[in-house]
Amino acid sequence: MNKLKAIFLPFISGILLLGIWYSVAFVYAKNEGYEVQRIVIPFPHQIVEALWDERAILWIATRQTAFAALVGFIAAVTFGYVLSMLLASAVWVKRSLYPWILVLQMTPVVVLAPIFVLWIGQGLPSITAITFMIGFFPVVANTTMGLISTDRNLIELFEMSNASKTQEIAYLRVPYAMPYFLTGMKIAGTLAPIGAIAGDLFAGSSQGGVGGIGFMVILYNSQVKVPELFATAFVACFLGFIFVGCVNWLHWMLLKNWHESVRATDIE
Amino acid sequence: MLIPPNPDTPLVKIENASKCFGDTIVLDRINFSAKKGDFVSLVGPSGCGKSTFLKLIAGLHLASEGSVTIDGLDPKNAREEMAFIFQDANLLPWRRVLSNVELSSQLRGVSKRKRQETAREVLELVGLSHALRHFPWQLSGGMKMRVSIARALTLSPKLLLLDEPFGALDEMTRDKLNEDLLRIKARDGWTAFFVTHSAAEAVFLSNQIIVLSAKPGRIAEVINVKLPAFRDADLRETSEYLRQVANVSRSIRKAH
Numbered sequence: 286m287n288k289l290k291a292i293f294l295p296f297i298s299g300i301l302l303l304g305i306w307y308s309v310a311f312v313y314a315k316n317e318g319y320e321v322q323r324i325v326i327p328f329p330h331q332i333v334e335a336l337w338d339e340r341a342i343l344w345i346a347t348r349q350t351a352f353a354a355l356v357g358f359i360a361a362v363t364f365g366y367v368l369s370m371l372l373a374s375a376v377w378v379k380r381s382l383y384p385w386i387l388v389l390q391m392t393p394v395v396v397l398a399p400i401f402v403l404w405i406g407q408g409l410p411s412i413t414a415i416t417f418m419i420g421f422f423p424v425v426a427n428t429t430m431g432l433i434s435t436d437r438n439l440i441e442l443f444e445m446s447n448a449s450k451t452q453e454i455a456y457l458r459v460p461y462a463m464p465y466f467l468t469g470m471k472i473a474g475t476l477a478p479i480g481a482i483a484g485d486l487f488a489g490s491s492q493g494g495v496g497g498i499g500f501m502v503i504l505y506n507s508q509v510k511v512p513e514l515f516a517t518a519f520v521a522c523f524l525g526f527i528f529v530g531c532v533n534w535l536h537w538m539l540l541k542n543w544h545e546s547v548r549a550t551d552i553e
Numbered sequence: 554m555l556i557p558p559n560p561d562t563p564l565v566k567i568e569n570a571s572k573c574f575g576d577t578i579v580l581d582r583i584n585f586s587a588k589k590g591d592f593v594s595l596v597g598p599s600g601c602g603k604s605t606f607l608k609l610i611a612g613l614h615l616a617s618e619g620s621v622t623i624d625g626l627d628p629k630n631a632r633e634e635m636a637f638i639f640q641d642a643n644l645l646p647w648r649r650v651l652s653n654v655e656l657s658s659q660l661r662g663v664s665k666r667k668r669q670e671t672a673r674e675v676l677e678l679v680g681l682s683h684a685l686r687h688f689p690w691q692l693s694g695g696m697k698m699r700v701s702i703a704r705a706l707t708l709s710p711k712l713l714l715l716d717e718p719f720g721a722l723d724e725m726t727r728d729k730l731n732e733d734l735l736r737i738k739a740r741d742g743w744t745a746f747f748v749t750h751s752a753a754e755a756v757f758l759s760n761q762i763i764v765l766s767a768k769p770g771r772i773a774e775v776i777n778v779k780l781p782a783f784r785d786a787d788l789r790e791t792s793e794y795l796r797q798v799a800n801v802s803r804s805i806r807k808a809h
Binding site: 436438439441442443444445446447448452456457460463542543544545 | 632637639645646647657661688690
């Protein structure tokens with residue numbers, strides 16, 4: 286019954302929203318004419334048409350953005366984890382580095398974007414670097430927190446077994462920090478497609494064919510192709526869902542057995 | 554150089570040991586010795602340093618003055634011979650019961666086959682053979698504590714340090730675990746230090762009870778429990794047992 290509701294209710298509200306959209310567009314068209322309406326508030330079916338007509342070019346753009354997002358995301362997660370380990374290894378390391386990491390984090394990446402372009406040039410390298418910068422800090426902040434907040438009693442338990450530092454890291458700190466790390470990774474995963482598109486807006490180029498999704502936004506905007514812009518938004522949304530979906534799945538797979546955050550129901 | 558063991562040497566020897574945290578004296582000039590096979594309970598008002606006492610023996614805290622030795626060794630060098638059972642069961646939530654019990658021997662580099670064998674054995678001993686594949690969250694408080702006890706037993710310790718292990722459990726579960734603990738002790742013959750708030754629990758388990766006074770923690774009294782060595786649930790109904798519990802309770806009140 287609840288499952289039925291979960292599918293049925295969004296379906297109804299979706300139909301309703303579509304209806305509202307059509308009526309507003311229709312009223313607008315009656316007042317301003319269909320030509321103006323098309324470039325201000327296109328009918329949903331016009332957006333679908335645009336999506337179909339532009340499918341080839343949008344597919345290439347999506348692939349490029351997805352690639353940049355994935356590379357930036359993997360780099361952010363990997364380097365974020367390594368830096369967290371370093372920060373958690375000794376108090377003096379964290380004391381000396383963390384304030385500067387915070388300073389860097391507080392600087393909006395969009396402000397840094399032109400500098401990246403200046404340094405490493407237009408195109409994929411800059412886009413990836415911007416994606417990396419956006420996803421990096423949530424990973425570092427969360428993972429470091431997990432690594433240093435390990436339960437005091439568990440550390441004493443390891444001490445009682447004369448565990449080596451390596452054993453303590455491998456069998457205690459790393460698994461203990463896993464939920465924290467995965468939370469950071471989820472945030473990075475949500476930000477990665479956004480970062481790749483934002484990076485594309487600054488550093489995108491059509492060298493060798495077409496640019497990414499951000500580049501298409503600039504292009505369609507300059508040509509006043511509004512239904513195409515909506516179609517691009519739809520594609521970007523879809524990409525975001527896929528990204529977040531994959532990361533959430535990973536989160537669930539790694540923690541399903543033991544962590545409160547994903548344990549849906551008790552077995553007993 | 555090997556010194557032959559002397560049967561009269563106490564297993565745990567605490568000489569003039571004090572512990573300060575900053576300016577606060579938590580334990581003040583403690584002197585106490587325990588022979589092999591003793592079951593010593595530590596009771597006293599909260600904040601009297603019972604846990605600190607235990608952690609001094611474990612070498613988790615270092616004495617600010619005086620000395621603590623286990624079998625003539627510094628506690629840190631005697632870890633092989635002891636096991637610590639913590640206030641909450643302190644299990645790794647990402648490990649199943651069996652591999653939680655294996656942890657101590659795994660950290661000491663025991664081979665996988667050997668440590669699994671031992672883990673199964675001790676889990677049988679604490680009555681958890683049916684729950685090997687469970688995760689800690691699937692267990693009740695009492696079962697978790699049984700896993701924790703099993704983990705402590707895997708390395709056949711000579712000295713067991715228990716930091717108020719049953720404090721969070723309901724009375725029935727606690728009584729049952731007390732009985733099981735004595736049953737296992739009769740089999741293995743280890744020596745134990747046991748921190749508790751409960752006079753009844755202390756009397757039931759121990760042959761000696763240390764009553765600590767608070768601020769600073771000093772030994773107010775050492776009570777010898779004169780009850781038969783073999784004890785089971787029936788003991789709790791005897792008048793002699795009840796009299797001794799009342800005696801210990803009075804002593805704790807006086808130590809305030």
